[in-house]
């Protein structure tokens with residue numbers, strides 16, 4: 001389809017409560033618009049003061065998602081990529097911290113020519129600039145911008161004000177979709193619309209009339225209730241859409257299609273509605289996902305397992321890989337601090353495959369090392385991701401190479417055998433924000449007989465990173481001689497990116513994060529191969 005001359009903007013705001021799934025709604029709508037031939041991208045504006053979520057504890061905000069260009073971003077960007085099958089970038093995630101940082105550095109340079117720097121217009125101008133920047137490159141017909149937080153929060157006021165101004169400037173080229181909750185009161189058996197009315201009123205107080213309301217609900221919302229919402233909230237009846245709970249997030253696009261959300265959006269934006277919508281590969285995926293022929297139990301060992309969002313991309317990559325293998329992946333969330341010498345065999349022996357998750361710091365390391373030992377000794381498929389690879393190296397050093405107290409210098413700076421060590425470029429770094437080895441780098445697979453080579457079916461790959469420590473090359477020959485082989489290497493620095501134990505069914509450790517690249521339409525080959533081998 002020919003590119004539109006003017007980019008259209010869709011803003012997604014949230015009301016009543018957080019966690020209603022604005023990210024999934026934005027992704028689902030964007031998927032439908034993409035399937036109708038439009039080029040679409042999605043952006044997230046986060047109202048917190050951190051420059052990015054890179055320094056946030058996962059308990060605070062879930063996983064930190066890393067883009068190709070090395071931005072540490074909100075986990076919703078993971079959904080955008082998994083749904084749209086397109087890479088996002090630094091420009092797709094903006095925080096209040098970053099906005100203020102730009103404005104303050106302009107002020108220091110004297111760019112404001114002596115003016116008083118204020119929230120309106122300077123902060124709002126910077127917000128608008130970052131929204132329009134995505135549209136200005138001429139790459140996208142439609143930019144969907146998700147505003148983090150809930151309407152009424154003090155933090156989100158400048159964002160809502162920017163949306164108000166953009167709606168005024170762009171006219172029908174911009175619309176606002178407001179996602180709210182319609183709770184069900186079991187005592188009276190009723191769906192209640194008052195919270196939605198109040199949240200729209202709040203938006204109106206801030207100067208924004210939403211164009212479309214999406215109502216999250218656990219029960220079907222009757223026409224009469226929709227009419228009431230339309231009347232009280234001043235939107236057309238076709239613009240009241242329900243989003244009912246579904247078993248998998250990947251069904252939401254189909255639910256939104258049933259509700260004709262994409263058509264309503266296109267009409268309101270004055271764009272042609274093409275009859276053809278191609279969701280065939282999406283539907284094929286859903287058919288595989290919903291009709292598994294087997295189940296496989298995968299242990300995910302990490303220290304944040306109480307909060308599944310901390311490992312969002314890994315969990316989603318396992319879903320993609322399961323569908324590809326026509327099996328249901330039953331994730332057993334195992335806290336690494338719960339694993340000890342007396343129980344590890346009992347906990348781990350029920351599993352078909354084991355993942356040791358990425359992480360930082362020494363908490364839970366003992367349990368992770370025992371896990372790697374168990375998988376290695378019992379020929380259980382093992383997939384070590386980032387720290388999970390480093391753990392496998394430490395375990396091998398201690399128990400096979402008999403290097404007592406071998407460790408990463410991250411966990412024990414004085415270890416006699418620093419088999420994992422701080423990267424040269426990281427030495428001397430004192431600011432921890434955005435300074436890890438981040439983003440996509442090339443990796444050469446140097447062993448054509450390895451499991452990873454067979455899985456990727458190619459020798460040069462690109463994967464995303466987020467780490468400071470690396471395999472210590474001084475020990476390379478000792479590891480090779482004992483049977484743990486570096487099979488993937490960075491061609492520029494020689495850094496070990498992948499290790500394998502060829503004498504094992506499937507024992508792979510990767511310094512990068514393959515989970516960030518797994519999408520519905522392109523399940524990641526390593527996850528697919530790991531699940532395939534765990535099934536056998």
Ligand code: GLN
Nearest residue numbers: 358359386387467468469
């Ligand atoms: N803490 C390790 C490092 O910095 C691993 C990081 C990770 O798992 N993302 O190298």
